Amino acid sequence: MSHRSILTTAGVLLFLLAITSLAVGAGDLGFPALLSGELSVDQLQLLFVSRFPRTFAVLLAGAGLAVAGLIMQMLSSNRFVEPSTVGVTESASLGMLAITLLAPATPVFGKMLVAAGFGLLGAGLFMAILARLKLHSGLLVPLVGLILAGIIGAGAQFIAYRFDLMQSLGALMLGDFSMVLAGRYELLWIALGLVALAILFADRFTLAGMGRDVAVGLGLSYGQTVFIGLVLVSLVSAVTMVSVGAIPFVGLVVPNLVSMAVGDNGRKTVPYVALGGAGLVCLCDIIGRVVRAPYEIPVGTTMGVVGAVIFLALLFGRRTAHG
């Protein structure tokens, strides 16, 4: 299949998923009503206050997180990393705790920026450790990231425990779309802009992943490129965390699946990864809404199971793990 036809197929599939997402829920608005187009006032209100915002939030968060994972993988030239497995997500949660404690009245946007700043520090720490690793075993890198994430997470937990914020931390670390209503998710549109920026910079990230020497030799401003990449990653992580909470593994599994389906092609992969991320999170969210209806299972939990299974399959499947 040509790239164009694959992209079209992916788009159509995603559209179907989005329609399903619109039609699923406890309220009185199913497929028949949605397709007939004859909606009562109440149904219209339901659609515009709850279903549309939720579906948009799902798609935006999924696309953003998957692309953030891709950037992380390009920069560290390793297939098995993503923001939530290298400590960026945990650092961002630390930032949220800090701003909640020190200046609770800060508007959401400000909190998001603080969280992103902390996330950036976490990402920088990870990259600094990577630079010191002489043995570049493909599997040592994600391992170091996971432990770093664990350490920062334990620190955040301790602070949350000390200042009675355990519940807030729990909500931050477990992605859940059930609270999304019109007026409470719009920050996520930032993710769309970040994805566009990622497409613009994708080729430079790939070069930067080849190491400082190669990148500089090819005329790339290495430090600046890595910095831009990490800023994008931290912003995506922070904006998702503030709006819906952390969703694990999206950024890890989607780029791998896409690379299996269409191969690696620098900048051209980014749209696939964005579509794939949106689709995967949408699917997990729908599953979470359907299996225990009218209750919901948070997307963080379903994604944890689905993502871990795919990750394991990747680990068993590949003999070499170098990107």
Added chain:
Amino acid sequence: MAEASTLVDRAIGRVHDRNVQPTCTSDGGFAENRTMLLALTALALLAIGLFMTLGARGSWAFVLSYRGTKLAAIVLVGHAIAVSTVLFQTISANRILTPSIMGFDWLYRLLQTALVFSAGAAFTVTIDSVLLFAVETAILVGFACLLYGTLLSSHARDIHRLLLIGFVLGVLFRSLAELMQRLIDPNDFVVLQDLMFASFNTVDVSLLGVAALVIGAATLATARLLPTLDVLALGRDTAISLGIAHRRTTLLVLALCALFVAVSTALVGPVTFFGLLVASLARSLVGSRRHAVMLLAASLCAVIALVGGQTILERGLGYNSALGMVVEFAGGIVFLALLLKKGTA
């Protein structure tokens, strides 16, 4: 505390034997490490003494029995984690693998959840908690042998892959447990929450007796295996040529590990990095290849760290339930350091 003191007795007994009949002592037996072991024992006793007496007010009978149960649980858990870690490191021929890092703890928690999920809370409430514990432990031992036996033999050469697989398995078990908890009837969930809310501060006391029994038996079994373990540590090929049934012994040791993990997880919940912390500490302190010495030292280190840590956090700082987090934080840093040392070497 009982099995720790019997271990000490045996340790001293061995030292006497050795004085009568000096044999090869170059591998760091009890004689060379006597000072260190005595110092560790003294420190452990000091920590226990402080834990029992510091800041006590009112009736001593109450204070001693209340703190005594908690102390017994902490000591049991420390011993269980230390021994299971050292054993696991021997059979996997590696010093950074531990049962908890490989996801054992979360496997146990997943089994607990799955049992309530499939049998219903009514069943789990009516059934005796000791019997339930026995069933869960038996299943864990079976599963652990099957899963990790295969993993260890098929991926032994690629340590990073093994570690990463173990880590992700842990995440998968945890997510599956969380998923099942969401699927369970809310009434059943309350029961489950009671079952699983164990932490260092809210020890499941009903299981203390049976836990002590299981740990005692497992420790005895380990003690009988000591010479075999020393040979096993020489590596697979050497061990086989020296007449050890390698595969069978490995599975047996794995089963013992699973027993220890089941007890510690049932009592205080999953603790990822603590085993690694005490095993590396013990290794750096006594530097012995003898399992008798290593196990004793690791066990003592665990008791010192847990009882001492709990005393400082609870009496000194007033953070009653922070021990788990502090242990996780410090252990994670040690693990990272070990990994980087290997990686950059």
